[in-house]
Amino acid sequence: MTKLYNDKALDEIKARLEKWEKETLPKSLRRFPERSDDFTTLSGIPVKRLYTPLDVKDTGYMEKQGLPGEYPFTRGIHATMYRGRIWTMRMFSGFGSAEDTNKRLKFLISHGETGLSLAFDYPTLVGIDSDDPLAKGEVGVCGVAVSSLLDMETIFDGIDMGAITTNMTINPPAPVLLAMYVATAEKQGVPYSKIGGTTQNDPLKEFIAQKSYVFPPEPSVKIAMDVVEWSVKNLPKWNPISISGYHIREAGSTAVQELAFTIADGIEYVRHLINRGLDVDSFAPRLSFFFDSHINFFEEIAKFRAARRMWAKIMKEWFNAKKERSLWMRFHTQTAGVSLTAQQPFNNIIRTTIEALAAVLGGTQSLHTNSLDEPFRVPSEFAAKIALRTQQIIAYETGVADTVDPLAGSYYVEWLTDQMEEEAWKYIDRIEMMGGMTEAVKRGYPQREITEASFRFQREVEEKRRFIVGVNIFVEEEEDEIRNVPLLDINQKEIEKRQIERLRMLRMERNNEAVRDALNKLRKAASEGENIMPYVLDAVKKYATLGEIMNTLKEVYGIWVEPPIY
Amino acid sequence: MGGAADILELMKEIRGRRIKVLVAKLGLDGHDRGAKVVARALKDAGMEVIYTGIRQSPEQVVETAIQEDVDIIGVSILSGAHIPLMERLISLLKEKGIDDIPVFLGGTIPIPDIPKLEKIGVDKVFLPGTPLYDIIKYTVEAVKKKRSRRN
Numbered sequence: 001m002t003k004l005y006n007d008k009a010l011d012e013i014k015a016r017l018e019k020w021e022k023e024t025l026p027k028s029l030r031r032f033p034e035r036s037d038d039f040t041t042l043s044g045i046p047v048k049r050l051y052t053p054l055d056v057k058d059t060g061y062m063e064k065q066g067l068p069g070e071y072p073f074t075r076g077i078h079a080t081m082y083r084g085r086i087w088t089m090r091m092f093s094g095f096g097s098a099e100d101t102n103k104r105l106k107f108l109i110s111h112g113e114t115g116l117s118l119a120f121d122y123p124t125l126v127g128i129d130s131d132d133p134l135a136k137g138e139v140g141v142c143g144v145a146v147s148s149l150l151d152m153e154t155i156f157d158g159i160d161m162g163a164i165t166t167n168m169t170i171n172p173p174a175p176v177l178l179a180m181y182v183a184t185a186e187k188q189g190v191p192y193s194k195i196g197g198t199t200q201n202d203p204l205k206e207f208i209a210q211k212s213y214v215f216p217p218e219p220s221v222k223i224a225m226d227v228v229e230w231s232v233k234n235l236p237k238w239n240p241i242s243i244s245g246y247h248i249r250e251a252g253s254t255a256v257q258e259l260a261f262t263i264a265d266g267i268e269y270v271r272h273l274i275n276r277g278l279d280v281d282s283f284a285p286r287l288s289f290f291f292d293s294h295i296n297f298f299e300e301i302a303k304f305r306a307a308r309r310m311w312a313k314i315m316k317e318w319f320n321a322k323k324e325r326s327l328w329m330r331f332h333t334q335t336a337g338v339s340l341t342a343q344q345p346f347n348n349i350i351r352t353t354i355e356a357l358a359a360v361l362g363g364t365q366s367l368h369t370n371s372l373d374e375p376f377r378v379p380s381e382f383a384a385k386i387a388l389r390t391q392q393i394i395a396y397e398t399g400v401a402d403t404v405d406p407l408a409g410s411y412y413v414e415w416l417t418d419q420m421e422e423e424a425w426k427y428i429d430r431i432e433m434m435g436g437m438t439e440a441v442k443r444g445y446p447q448r449e450i451t452e453a454s455f456r457f458q459r460e461v462e463e464k465r466r467f468i469v470g471v472n473i474f475v476e477e478e479e480d481e482i483r484n485v486p487l488l489d490i491n492q493k494e495i496e497k498r499q500i501e502r503l504r505m506l507r508m509e510r511n512n513e514a515v516r517d518a519l520n521k522l523r524k525a526a527s528e529g530e531n532i533m534p535y536v537l538d539a540v541k542k543y544a545t546l547g548e549i550m551n552t553l554k555e556v557y558g559i560w561v562e563p564p565i566y
Numbered sequence: 567m568g569g570a571a572d573i574l575e576l577m578k579e580i581r582g583r584r585i586k587v588l589v590a591k592l593g594l595d596g597h598d599r600g601a602k603v604v605a606r607a608l609k610d611a612g613m614e615v616i617y618t619g620i621r622q623s624p625e626q627v628v629e630t631a632i633q634e635d636v637d638i639i640g641v642s643i644l645s646g647a648h649i650p651l652m653e654r655l656i657s658l659l660k661e662k663g664i665d666d667i668p669v670f671l672g673g674t675i676p677i678p679d680i681p682k683l684e685k686i687g688v689d690k691v692f693l694p695g696t697p698l699y700d701i702i703k704y705t706v707e708a709v710k711k712k713r714s715r716r717n
Binding site for chain 1: 589593594595596597598599601602603605606607609615617618619620621623645646647649650651654674675676677678693694695697698699
C-alpha cells in the first residue's frame with residue numbers, strides 16, 4: 001500500500017493534536033462557543049471540528065485516489081479533465097409545441113450551449129397522446145408534446161442532428177422516442193454511426209422515485225434492456241441508458257442513498273445484459289449516469305468521487321470488465337431543483353452557482369444548471385440564460401477548471417469520500433441480500449427509505465436544525481421580489497388545441513393499414529419475448545402514434561399501480 | 567411556533583369526530599414528496615388521512631372524497647396543469663353538491679395564478695417552503711369553519 005505518511009510523522013502529528021486539544025482549543029471554545037453540538041452533512045454523517053492527516057492515515061494513495069484517467073478513477077476519468085475540454089453545458093429544455101421547442105433549442109445553441117437536452121410534457125412521459133382525455137390541461141406544459149414522428153421532425157427542423165448530441169429524459173416510452181429520433185436523423189441523411197445522445201431509459205428509478213412508470217418492474221427492465229442491446233449493436237455513439245440518482249435525491253433521499261441506490265440499479269442492469277449473453281465490454285462503455293448536485297458542498301464532491309471509485313471496482317472485480325472504458329463512470333449532473341425556494345427567488349442563482357461548482361469539482365462530464373424561477377414553472381428565456389451563464393463563468397473566469405481534481409488531498413474531502421463509500425456499501429449489501437434492486441423495489445424498500453429521509457429533513461427544517469435562507473431564517477414577511485420574477489407565458493389551451501388537430505389530420509392522412517400491420521407485428525414480437533426495438537422503429541416510421549405503440553405494449557405487459565404508502 | 571405542544575393546543579379546538587383529510591395527487595405528475603410529507607404531518611397531528619397515490623383524475627378524487635366522507639381535500643400538483651385540473655375538480659364538487667368541502671393546493675404554482683385559483687374556488691394555495699405547522703393550522707381552522715357553518 002502506498003501510504004502517504006510515515007509512522008514517525010503521524011506520531012508527531014498525534015502528539016501535537018493532543019496538546020492542541022488540551023491547550024489551544026479550550027481557550028478558543030471559552031471565547032467562541034460553537035454554533036451547534038452536532039454538525040452533520042445532509043446524509044447525517046457527523047462532521048468533526050478538524051481534519052488532519054490522522055483521519056486519512058490508512059488511505060493508500062494509489063489504491064484509493066490514484067491518478068486521473070487510471071483505476072480507480074477517483075480523480076477523474078480523463079487524464080487532463082477540463083484542461084482538455086470543458087464539460088458539456090447541457091440545458092434541459094422543452095415546452096409547448098414542437099415549434100416552440102425548436103425555437104428555444106436554436107436560441108440556446110446560438111448562446112453557446114454545446115449539447116441539447118429535451119424535456120417532454122407529462123402525457124409524453126407516461127406514453128399517452130396529446131388527444132387522450134387524461135392529457136387534458138397537461139399538453140405542452142412541463143415540456144414539449146411529442147405524439148408522433150411528425151412532432152420530432154418539427155423539433156429538429158433546421159438543426160443538424162449529425163453535429164449535435166441530444167439527451168432525452170424519457171423512460172417507459174424510451175424505445176418509441178429513440179425510434180423517432182433515429183427516424184428523423186435518417187431523414188436528414190445522418191448515418192447511424194453519427195447519431196449521438198442519451199435516452200434516460202432507467203426504469204428502476206421510476207418505481208423508486210420519479211413515478212412515471214407504466215409497465216410492472218420486470219417487463220419495464222426488459223424493455224429498457226432491449227433499447228440498450230439494440231443501441232449497442234446499431235448506434236455506436238448513443239448512450240442508451242442514464243442510470244439516474246437525480247430523481248431519487250429530489251424525491252428526498254440523502255446523498256448516501258442516492259449514491260447507493262443508483263449504483264444498485266446499475267448492478268441490476270449489468271446483470272440483465274450479461275444474462276442476455278452480451279459480453280460486458282460490449283455494453284459497459286455505453287452506460288452513463290446522472291446525479292444531483294445538492295447544496296451541502298463537500299458532501300456532494302465526495303459523493304461524485306466515491307461514485308467513480310465504486311463503479312470502477314464493481315465493473316472490474318464483480319463483472320470482470322477488461323476494457324478501460326468499461327470501468328469509467330461517466331455522468332451528467334443537474335443542480336438540485338428541490339433546494340430552490342419560492343421565497344426570495346433571486347437567491348436561487350446563488351444556490352445553483354454553489355451546486356454547479358460542486359459538480360465541476362466532482363468531475364462531471366456534463367451539467368445542467370437550474371433557473372431561478374423553477375419553483376414556479378418552466379424557465380423563462382431570461383432565467384435560462386442566467387443559468388447557462390453561471391456555468392460559463394465557472395468554466396472561463398474562476399480557474400477551477402485549470403487543474404485536475406483540485407480538492408484531492410484535502411483531509412476532509414478524502415475522509416468524507418471514504419465515508420460516503422462505506423455508508424453506500426451498507427445499502428448495496430442490503431439490496432444484494434434481497435436479491436437485487438428489482439426485488440427491493442417490489443418490496444418497497446428504497447421507496448420507504450426515501451420517504452423516511454424526506455420527512456426527517458422536513459422535520460429538521462421545521463425545528464431549525466437545518467436552515468434555508470428566506471424560508472426559516474432571514475425570512476421577509478412582505479416580499480416584493482417573489483412577485484417580480486418574470487415568468488414564461490405559454491398559451492396552453494392553444495397548444496393543446498393545435499396538437500389535437502395535428503393528430504386528427506395525421507390519423508386521416510397516414511396509411512392506417514400499414515400502421516395496423518406494424519402494431520400487430522410489434523404485439524407479436526413483444527409476446528414472443530423478442531427485442532421490440534426494430535418493430536417500434538418500423539411502427540414509428542409508419543407514423544403510428546406514441547399512445548398507439550404504448551397501448552399495444554400494455555396489452556402484452558400489463559400496467560403497474562403503486563400502493564399509496566406515505 | 568410549530569412545536570408538538572402548539573399542535574396539541576390547536577387540535578383541542580376541534581369538536582366532534584376526528585378530522586378526515588384527503589390528500590390527492592391530481593394529474594399525471596409523479597412528484598409525490600410534498601404530498602407524502604404533508605400527509606404524514608397531518609396524520610402525526612392526529613388527523614385521519616387518506617392518500618390517493620399518484621396520477622388521479624378529478625373524477626377519481628371526487629369519488630374518493632364522497633366514499634370516505636372527508637372534511638377537507640388537499641391537492642398536490644407540480645406539472646403546471648393546476649388551472650384546468652382545479653377547474654374540473656371544483657366543478658365536479660359543485661355538481662355533486664359537496665362544494666362545502668374546502669380544497670387547498672400545494673405545488674409549483676406561479677404567483678399570478680393564485681388569484682385565478684381563488685376565483686375558481688380553491689380555499690388556499692401553499693407555495694414551496696411553507697412550514698408544515700402552517701398547513702396543520704390552516705386545516706384545523708378550515709374544518710372548524712366548515713363545521714360551524716353546518717351546525
